[in-house]
Amino acid sequence: MHTTQNIKAYWQKTLDITAKALSTDVCAFLLDAQQMMRYVACNEEIIDIDLRELQQITTPVINNIPLSELATNQVISITHKQKQYSIHLQPLVDDYGKQLGCFCAIYSKLLSKDFNLALINLTVDSLEHSLSKLHSQQQQYQSINLQNFIDAFSEHIWVKDLDGKYIVCNQSIEKAWNKKTGQIVGKMDHDLFDVETTKLFIETDNSAILARKPIVVSECEGTDPNNNRHWLETVKAPLIDNTNTIQGVIGITRNIGRHRQNEKQLLLAESVVENTIDGVLVTDRDGNITEVNSAFSNITGFEREEVIGQNPRILNSGKHDTEFFAKMWNTLLVKGKWHGEIWNKRKNGDIFLQAATINAVYGQDDTINFFVAVFSDISKQKINEQKLENLAYYDNLTQLPNRILLRSNLQVQVEHAATKQSQLAVIMFDIDFFKHINDSLGHEVGDKLLVEVGRRLSNISHDYCNVGRLSSDEFVLVLNDITQGDMVASRVNHIKSLIEQPFRFDDSSLIRITVSMGVSVFPHDSVNSENLLQNADTALHIAKQSGRNTVTFYDSAMTMNSVAHLKIQNALHEAIQEQHFHLVYQPxxxxxxxxxxxxxxxIRWEHREYGFISPAEFIPIAEKTGLxxxxxxxxxxxxxxxxxxxxxxxxxxxxxxxxxxxxxxxxxxxxxxxxxxxxxxxxxxxxxxxxxxxxxxxxxxxxxxxxxxxxxxxxxxxxxxxxxxxxxxxxxxxxxxxxxxxxxxxxxxxxxxxxxxxxxxxxxxxxxxxxxxxxxxxxxxxxxxxxxxxxxxxxxxxxxxxxxxxxxxxxxxxxxxxx
The missing domain is CATH 3.20.20.450 (EAL domain)
Structure with a gap:
């Protein structure tokens, strides 16, 4: 009974670990040879009603698969009440291949094809021999002796007396040595093996006797009865009686292929960690650093010896407050994982930004054993992102917001003004005859002029407005929080006078400019940000038509004229293609x-919808559009x-x-x-x-x-x-x-x-x-x-x-x- 309790306790711990590792619920069943459920276990989070439902889901699946036809590690996917489950079946056999029953686990999610069953397989392997013993107890408690005991193990087990004579061996020895027990018991090594092997066995027997404790005497490759190659480890120990007298030698040879594979996996994992470009830092549960990789040293400048035993606070940049770290640790302790960006400090004092993922590693008792942090230096990445953002949203010459960012900001400002029930003005302006400046003084001077205009706008943008450059010499200002009607005109005139102050570059003579401005006001002219920009553009166009160097406020009649202008422009394209023009001749x-x-x-133009259109009306439009x-x-x-x-x-x-x-x-x-x-x-x-x-x-x-x-x-x-x-x-x-x-x-x-x-x-x-x-x-x-x-x-x-x-x-x- 004591053995059964140990098996159950170990099984329960295994399921809890598996559930946490897979982030899912796990329920397992032990079936006997008649496929009857003998024992049920699940992870701690599953309540009784869910356990009963998982049993109901699993039972019909098990009943449809004959135990004798069950394949090793068979995984079946099913859907129940629109939810997907995976059932993992593993046959249980004794050392002689006799069917003992079946191990069955159900997971409340689908398992991927590359799902690692190692944890469950370890449980099955560990339980298999113990369950064999339990099975024997269930068979009317038949007598158990030493021979029965050692025959239950797949390992090679034998016992020699002090004279070197074999006094007992299990069935695994019979298979490995291809001899019956009667051909082994009572014999000595020189009766069974060649001279060299006999000498090696006697020497290792004596080593165990002298050591008075178990020792590993050899590791070598061997073959099983099916000629499969595997690694064998032989352990020998002195057989000591109650009087502390050595009576002989016990030998056990076991297949350590799985352990070798685990060692390889550990070595591979260690190599991956050591050679990854990401920094890795491991701490104990108290936050003391226990291990770092070489990438950690490359990124931070600290050597491994300098940080082992230290707290990660040695990297603290001082850019985060205590609330930041409190939230991080709370997330880590509650969820077991935290991911984010942290500003840290290198050994030389440089501040750098890192993207970090921290995971808590739990032990079998569900307590945290370690914390593992994996991080990368993203300082250059952030700089590149900022450069890309600058290219996408800022004008390359003046560094003012470009059209995209300006429109986005304007939308936010319009919503803000609507909430506060205040006014907002959009001012669009360009430099009068800017092309003449480029043609006469050169584009370099023209660019310097634009940069200086942008600088002057930036100096006032933080006071009561935001600015941006749309194209060439065309700029936009957005005046915020206007509470009185006359504030717009006074601010516009003030801005105009600031922009028109004389410019001087190097030792050149003064450059004087004038600007033409168009103004639209929220909510009087529109409540839509795009319409406000369009209306300001229309007003600017009128300002330039009116002789330039002036400020024009938008009114709805301008839009009507713009609509008419657009109609004629569209109709001109059609008239050219369809040859709708005709000529008259004046002597x-x-x-x-x-x-x-x-x-x-x-030229004359008779439109089928608009009627006669005067050349005085459509020729100026044709000149502006290039038609x-x-x-x-x-x-x-x-x-x-x-x-x-x-x-x-x-x-x-x-x-x-x-x-x-x-x-x-x-x-x-x-x-x-x-x-x-x-x-x-x-x-x-x-x-x-x-x-x-x-x-x-x-x-x-x-x-x-x-x-x-x-x-x-x-x-x-x-x-x-x-x-x-x-x-x-x-x-x-x-x-x-x-x-x-x-x-x-x-x-x-x-x-x-x-x-x-x-x-x-x-x-x-x-x-x-x-x-x-x-x-x-x-x-x-x-x-x-x-x-x-x-x-x-x-x-x-x-x-x-x-x-x-x-x-x-x-x-x-x-x-x-x-x-």
């Missing part, structure tokens, strides 16, 4: 003869095709004038495109005139002169449109290879009654003639205007007084035909 007449000298091609390049080529091609058709039919029209936008002329391939269209359409260059504004001539003067000369060499007539509205100098004007000056209609509309316009018109006519240029006036609408221009020597005119723009089909009959 140009000689004032002296009244004869037709040319036509100006004017003017495609539209300009479309107009040029249509005009050339029409001109070629008229010429082929014998109609004379002088020259067809086509307007060229400034940004269109600045394109490097513009002249090549003109030449290509002339070639493709067959239109003579001498019948084409290109009209360009004064602003078109101001961009890169030397290049402009070169390009105009190329066009003139092709035979194209060149004219300056809207003359008098720009800022061209006379010295520059006389260098241009142009043919015609066109007086803008703004100077024509009030003559001869407005003295200023009259004087300007006269001056342009005189100036043009002095430069050997023809003069044409546009927008002539009255007889008096035409008379004044003729009287003052103007060469040509066009306008409603002479003819409105007309379709080609309407105009054709009015042209002179030579056929």
């Amino acid at each position: 140009k007449l000689s004032l002296s003869s009244g004869q037709l000298v040319g036509l100006e091609a004017l 003017i390049h495609e539209i300009g080529l479309v107009v040029l091609r249509m005009a050339c095709l029409q001109g070629k058709q008229w010429l082929d039919n014998g109609y004379h029209f002088g020259r067809i004038a086509v307007n060229v936008a400034s940004i269109q002329f600045q394109r490097s391939n513009f002249i090549d495109n003109v030449a290509m269209i002339l070639q493709e359409t067959g239109m003579p260059a001498s019948c084409l005139e290109l009209e360009m504004t004064e602003s078109c001539m101001m961009y890169e003067p030397e290049k402009v002169i070169s390009d105009l000369k190329r066009l003139g060499d092709m035979g194209i007539q060149l004219s300056v449109d809207d003359f008098g509205t720009g800022y061209s100098s006379l010295s520059y004007l006389k260098k241009l290879p142009i043919n015609v000056l066109k007086i803008d209609q703004s100077f024509v509309c009030d003559i001869p009654f407005d003295s200023h316009n009259t004087a300007i018109a006269k001056a342009i006519i005189v100036l043009g003639h002095a430069l050997n240029l023809d003069i044409i006036a546009e927008g002539v609408e009255t007889k008096e205007q035409a008379a004044f221009l003729l009287e003052n020597g103007c060469d040509q005119a066009q306008g409603y007084y002479f003819s409105r723009p007309q379709l080609a089909s309407t105009l054709t009959p009015l042209l002179t035909n030579s056929k």
Whole structure:
């Protein structure tokens, strides 16, 4: 009975350890040879109702498997009430292979394929022999003698007297030596073995007798009856009677292959720990360091000898308070594991960040024996993460928050303002004519300017606002906690004045700038962060349109204009693809003869949904979006095709004038495109005139002169449109290879009654003639205007007084035909 209690107690401890190791409940059953449950055990946490349920789950599975067909370490997975279980079955046999029963364990989770059964196998192996004895007791308590006892063991057991004669051996000896007991008992070593083996056995017998205690006399490889190789260990001990007199020698040879394997596993684990790049630190239950690996020394700078017996507090950086460590230890003691990041200190005093995992190691009595910490130095990793975060969320030049972070921060600030029921203002601004600074002073100076603007914004950002850079010279400020309406205007003006303070870099002269600002206010203009940004952008656009160097507050009408702008922009793409544009032509007449000298091609657009859209409305949008390049080529091609058709039919029209936008002329391939269209359409260059504004001539003067000369060499007539509205100098004007000056209609509309316009018109006519240029006036609408221009020597005119723009089909009959 005492043996049975020991088995049960050992079994119970094994199940508790297994349950903790696998983080699951474990219930085990002992079945007899008839598959009847004889004993049930489970880990401590399982309550009676759960134990009964586990028995009910296991019983039908066991009943369906004949014990004789049971494989070693058979694992069966089942599902019960939508929960998954694993059942582990292990047959129990005695030393003679006789079926004793079955060991069965059920786990309240699925076991993986690589699940290590070593712990349970150890239990089964340890219990197997004892259960064999219990089984014998259950067989009507049949008599037990020494022979029965030693035959119950798989180890080789024998006893010799002092003369070296074998007096007893077990059945394992019979199998190993391939001899019957009668052939061994009563014999001596020289009767059974060769001379060398006999000499070795006698020497080891004498060693055990002299030692008067058990000693290991040999370890060697051997083979079992199935010719499987294994490691054997032989232990010999003196047989001492009650009078302390040695009566002989007891010998036991056992298979230590499993122990050898465990040693290999321990050596392998030790090698892994020693060679891992992670630091490993082991302490006893009191927190005293008992072992570290080489990576620990590499990371911390402390050698093993310096830390053994010390407390891990020698690594304390001082960056964590007592509450941090209290929470860490509480988690460790309750859950048995803690994972997190700790700032520690190296031996040289450097502070470093480590990612650490600390595990408690429990003994069989469920008390903590050791703590094992595994950690790695993540200082460089954190630096790289910060660099990546900086690249992702901060502008590389100014180190201000970029668009992504700014939008995220703005969302938080909007929610905060809504909670506090306060106002918030979004200010978007850019530097007026920043491109001119880059072009004239260089991009390096431009970058320095942006950095300095960012620095000035950073200096004020901690007071009452947050800042960010969206792109190039475009910045955003968010004013927080606005409680009064007039606070916005005063703060905006203050910020504007700070930004516009003169800049000086190195020994260069002062740089002065102005900025244009657009402002939207929460919640007046929107309660949505994205809309606030969009509204501020709209207001900024209006500020720049209004002449720059100003602050514009958003109102809803701006959005309506923006929507209309977007509609036209989208419709322009479709109009280009679907060829929805058409041309009208306004005649140009000689004032002296009244004869037709040319036509100006004017674009018209009739939209199927929006109706007629004025060029004054869609041309500026086309210029801003870059669509003017495609539209300009479309107009040029249509005009050339029409001109070629008229010429082929014998109609004379002088020259067809086509307007060229400034940004269109600045394109490097513009002249090549003109030449290509002339070639493709067959239109003579001498019948084409290109009209360009004064602003078109101001961009890169030397290049402009070169390009105009190329066009003139092709035979194209060149004219300056809207003359008098720009800022061209006379010295520059006389260098241009142009043919015609066109007086803008703004100077024509009030003559001869407005003295200023009259004087300007006269001056342009005189100036043009002095430069050997023809003069044409546009927008002539009255007889008096035409008379004044003729009287003052103007060469040509066009306008409603002479003819409105007309379709080609309407105009054709009015042209002179030579056929």
